[in-house]
Amino acid sequence: MxxxxxxxxxxxxxxxxxxxxxxxLFGWEVRVDASMDYGLTQTPEGVAGGIGQATEDGPHPAGLVMYFPVADVDAALGRAEALGGSCAVPPWEIPGLGKMAVFRDPDGNRVGLWQR
Incomplete structure (x- = not known):
């Protein structure tokens, strides 16, 4: 891949x-950042991720989103929209980590983009 x-x-x-x-289930160590109520984890296979709290007014509903690396979040999001997807969460900056966005594919699946 x-x-x-x-x-x-x-x-x-x-x-x-x-x-x-x-x-x-997986033997993950989860370190909770209380300021964000977000648990950071690193899988034994090396894929980083986290577990956060869904809120009624937040942009991220309950579910799983996989983020894929891209060179340019805005360009990738535009391409996803041109191919029939739609923006679910507009691009936002993560200080020191990069820029992220979430789109829905033509079937409604939520997929993330991450520009480091």
Whole structure:
């Protein structure tokens, strides 16, 4: 695979329960950043990700999103839209880590883009 996932994000209705579940299921160590209520994890296979809390007013509903690396988030999002996808979460900056966005493919699946 030329572009394996670079990050996964699990947004949960009960983030603490999900952190416990995935930690026990896969043996992940989950470090919670209390300021964001977001649990960061690194899988034994080397794929980084996190488990966050879904909120009614937040842009990320409960579910799983895989983020794929791209050279230019804005260009990749534009291409996804031109191919029949739609923007789910507009690009945003993660200080020191890069830029991310989420789109829906033609079937409604949420897919992330990550520009480092």
């Amino acid at each position: 030329n572009q394996p996932p670079a990050w996964f994000d699990i947004t949960a209705l009960d983030a603490n329960r999900s952190r416990e579940f995935y930690g026990q």
